Amino acid sequence: MPTTERPAAPAQPAVQLTLRLNGREATFAVEPDVTLLDLLRERAGLTGSKKGCDRGQCGACTVLVNGRRTLSCLALALAHAGDAITTIEGLAAGSELHPVQAAFVEHDAFQCGFCTPGQILSAVGAIAEGHARTGDEIREAMSGNLCRCGAYPNIVAAIAAVQRAR
Amino acid sequence: MRAFEYVVAASSAAARTLAREVDGARFYAGGTTLVDLMKADVERPRRVIDISRLPLAAIEQRGDVVRIGALARNSDVAYDARIVLHFPAVSEALLSGASGQIRNAATIGGNLLQRTRCSYFRETRWRCNKREPGSGCDALDGFNRGHAVLGTSDSCIASYPGDLAVALCALSARVVVEGNDGERTIALDDLYVLPGEHPERETTLGPGELITAVELRAERLHERSHYLKIRDRASFEFALVSVACAVELDGKNIAQARLALGGVGTVPWRAREAEAALTGAPPGEAAFRRAAETALTGARTRAHNAYKVELAQRAIVRALRSVCGTGA
Numbered sequence: 001m002p003t004t005e006r007p008a009a010p011a012q013p014a015v016q017l018t019l020r021l022n023g024r025e026a027t028f029a030v031e032p033d034v035t036l037l038d039l040l041r042e043r044a045g046l047t048g049s050k051k052g053c054d055r056g057q058c059g060a061c062t063v064l065v066n067g068r069r070t071l072s073c074l075a076l077a078l079a080h081a082g083d084a085i086t087t088i089e090g091l092a093a094g095s096e097l098h099p100v101q102a103a104f105v106e107h108d109a110f111q112c113g114f115c116t117p118g119q120i121l122s123a124v125g126a127i128a129e130g131h132a133r134t135g136d137e138i139r140e141a142m143s144g145n146l147c148r149c150g151a152y153p154n155i156v157a158a159i160a161a162v163q164r165a166r
Numbered sequence: 167m168r169a170f171e172y173v174v175a176a177s178s179a180a181a182r183t184l185a186r187e188v189d190g191a192r193f194y195a196g197g198t199t200l201v202d203l204m205k206a207d208v209e210r211p212r213r214v215i216d217i218s219r220l221p222l223a224a225i226e227q228r229g230d231v232v233r234i235g236a237l238a239r240n241s242d243v244a245y246d247a248r249i250v251l252h253f254p255a256v257s258e259a260l261l262s263g264a265s266g267q268i269r270n271a272a273t274i275g276g277n278l279l280q281r282t283r284c285s286y287f288r289e290t291r292w293r294c295n296k297r298e299p300g301s302g303c304d305a306l307d308g309f310n311r312g313h314a315v316l317g318t319s320d321s322c323i324a325s326y327p328g329d330l331a332v333a334l335c336a337l338s339a340r341v342v343v344e345g346n347d348g349e350r351t352i353a354l355d356d357l358y359v360l361p362g363e364h365p366e367r368e369t370t371l372g373p374g375e376l377i378t379a380v381e382l383r384a385e386r387l388h389e390r391s392h393y394l395k396i397r398d399r400a401s402f403e404f405a406l407v408s409v410a411c412a413v414e415l416d417g418k419n420i421a422q423a424r425l426a427l428g429g430v431g432t433v434p435w436r437a438r439e440a441e442a443a444l445t446g447a448p449p450g451e452a453a454f455r456r457a458a459e460t461a462l463t464g465a466r467t468r469a470h471n472a473y474k475v476e477l478a479q480r481a482i483v484r485a486l487r488s489v490c491g492t493g494a
């Protein structure tokens with residue numbers, strides 16, 4: 001069905017965008033329609049953040065923005081000028097895995113691994129929020145991250161283990 | 167996504183001016199509704215005005231009025247101690263919505279203005295009067311299991327999808343609008359309009375008008391409030407039916423009651439006649455069931471959504487039981 005046509009807006013040239021990517025300042029030339037996810041994957045070469053649905057429904061694109069977990073596929077990159085973005089590539093301290101990463105390995109919390117970067121960043125965010133203490137709370141807090149392989153029980157176990165060790 | 171112009175607003179007044187300058191401008195708050203629908207080609211703004219950094223995110227209490235800035239994030243409001251204490255239904259409604267990641271981005275103003283999840287609206291190959299006025303409605307005789315049974319018209323049966331607005335509706339919240347003729351404060355009820363013959367018009371906001379805050383009154387009635395959401399899966403899903411309620415008991419009877427429904431109405435649905443039916447009655451199954459039946463009296467169902475009538479009634483009874491403390 002045809003829908004009401006609006007004259008297209010004049011394509012806007014790329015503008016300079018500076019943000020902190022995994023602790024380092026980075027500048028890109030970005031058009032308005034570039035999402036934060038596409039910026040990370042296609043401009044910054046950080047392909048750890050996954051494009052599962054691109055519509056907010058799977059959590060595979062989860063990153064930390066100023067320490068808070070959020071979906072990079074529903075955010076315009078230009079709206080994040082100056083923000084500190086943490087992706088899976090920036091989570092480990094050098095060669096030392098982040099405790100949530102180590103727990104995912106320890107508890108076999110993934111199979112194909114596609115959802116895993118998003119799961120791990122979501123877990124880091126959820127732990128920081130302070131409402132992921134019991135098994136039920138963890139399941140609720142992690143409900144925005146889908147896993148086609150069904151690794152859920154081990155994901156919950158991994159997060160619970162990190163919480164116990166804190 | 168189609169090409170658009172992106173501008174950052176330096177003030178709320180600048181945002182309104184930028185919005186009025188072009189036909190088809192949209193504000194960007196958290197972006198979680200807007201970007202989703204731009205990808206679907208349902209929203210085609212020529213200009214996107216970023217309001218996300220305007221200083222409208224505070225939650226403040228003055229006397230018995232709690233004012234929530236329109237740019238406060240859903241997660242911050244849900245866990246705010248004043249909201250949890252004075253308006254538990256609001257906190258519960260927010261926490262039942264979307265996911266942790268989305269709640270961190272989503273704002274209060276954007277949440278109120280989220281668009282329906284009607285799948286015929288969300289995909290451009292279908293006919294939809296809301297998306298394209300006058301084109302018809304493929305939901306009427308389509309798969310309408312999720313659609314509304316109250317407040318519908320022959321033009322549109324889309325349900326209002328949000329949770330927060332239902333809780334705010336029950337608690338008689340007010341919405342502060344920075345309008346083109348100055349500031350006005352309206353009842354939440356008066357923000358939304360029934361679809362009638364013009365489902366493309368969803369609110370009473372004029373072009374470029376900005377929601378700046380939501381106000382709630384801290385009072386005993388609102389402290390005893392609850393939000394119950396029924397859905398196809400336990401979490402990260404929209405409501406099939408939801409109930410927001412509040413009661414004040416005096417000794418043995420219900421002195422005052424508030425009831426609003428989600429998932430069943432084309433707008434957040436305040437059930438005033440059901441509230442009246444509860445007033446003065448002893449809390450118990452008889453009164454709850456009577457209120458539930460009253461609330462759904464005007465329901466008009468389609469091929470796949472008749473179940474919502476009984477489901478909503480049971481949900482009302484269950485929510486009232488739990489808020490009155492007469493069992494879960």
Ligand SMILES: Cc1cc2nc3c(=O)[nH]c(=O)nc-3n(C[C@H](O)[C@H](O)[C@H](O)COP(=O)(O)OP(=O)(O)OC[C@H]3O[C@@H](n4cnc5c(N)ncnc54)[C@H](O)[C@@H]3O)c2cc1C
Nearest residue numbers: 056193195196197198199200263264273275276277329377
């Ligand atoms: C997968 C998924 C699941 C979801 N599940 C739920 C759920 O279960 N329950 C629920 O309630 N919601 C749910 N949502 C919807 C979500 O809550 C909304 O997308 C969000 O609250 C919108 O807020 P925002 O700040 O991101 O809005 P934006 O996308 O920035 O804005 C939405 C609209 O409001 C306008 N706008 C924004 N702020 C203002 C303002 N201050 N004044 C005037 N206009 C303004 C914008 O121009 C735009 O048209 C879900 C969303 C997704 C993607």
Ligand code: SF4
Nearest residue numbers: 284286294303322323
């Ligand atoms: S129910 Fe409303 S939103 Fe859905 S297709 Fe019909 S007109 Fe469009």
Ligand code: FES
Nearest residue numbers: 052053054059073
């Ligand atoms: S890719 Fe962002 S939620 Fe699926």
Ligand code: FES
Nearest residue numbers: 111113147148149
């Ligand atoms: S490990 Fe395969 S999708 Fe989760």
